[in-house]
Amino acid sequence: MTSLRKYILFVLTSLSLALIISGCGTDLKYYGKFCGKVIDNETGYPIDGVVIVASWVTDNWTWPGYSFTRPYKLKEVISDVDGTFCLYNQGLKLFPRDPSIIIFKAGYSEVANVYYPNIKQNAKYLDKIVWNDKSAVIRLKKLTLEERYLRSREINIRDYLWDMYGEFKQYRPFLEAELSKESDAIKGYTADLKKESPRKVRKQSSSPPVKMLPQIN
DSSP, rough: OOHHHHHHHHHHHHHHHHHHHHTTTTTTEEEEEEEEEEEETOOOOOOOOOEEEEEEEEEEEEETTTTEEEEEEEEEEEEESSSSSEEOOOOEEEEEEEEEEEOOOTTOOOEEEEEESGGOGGEEEETTTEETTEEEEEEEEEEOOOHHHHHHHHHHHHGGTTTOTTTTTGHHHHHHHHHHHHHHHHHHHHHHEEEEEEEEHHHHHTOOOOOOOOOOO
16 A cells, blocks of 8 residues: 555656646756867868857746746856867756857857757858767857947847846856957947047048138129
8 A cells, every 4th residue: 555655646746747847848858068169260260269158048937927037057168279169968957948059259250049959950050150960160250340349239148148137147257258358349449439530520620611702793
């Protein structure tokens, strides 16, 4: 009788857990390693110091029908002198969503808001990521200061992390360092633009006045 009760309790517990998991939209998945090499799009040379971040998020329900998204887990690595990197196996995990991948280095184009393991099918990055079996070759374009400035007005890399309160900031020191470099470069660029604008105004104002033709009565 005791064994039967234990079995029934086990079955009921398993069913309850399955219902909770399915209700929260979570899945038990196996995430293998994500490895590759980052190269310059123009020269083909490897780029070291590129930050690769895998970010998992979860939906937290505060009221029936209302939820907010927050980070659940974060993993960060950087490319070495050969441009290679590897996010090692995460194993069998219970995650609410597939992780998003962010690949970033100050001064270069970015790969962001792309979900792993569907990264191979993402049409946005077909020209940036070439696959050699299970290893990715990622091409990043070196941007001009103007291009970096325009990008900063369109997107914010941190928004892709869903970490509005900075709870996981301590787990991404390399990404934060690169974002700070990018911010400093853009601030310098905008400061130069402000300096150039008055010069153009003064140059225009210093031009000789237009002579008025005498009126004919």
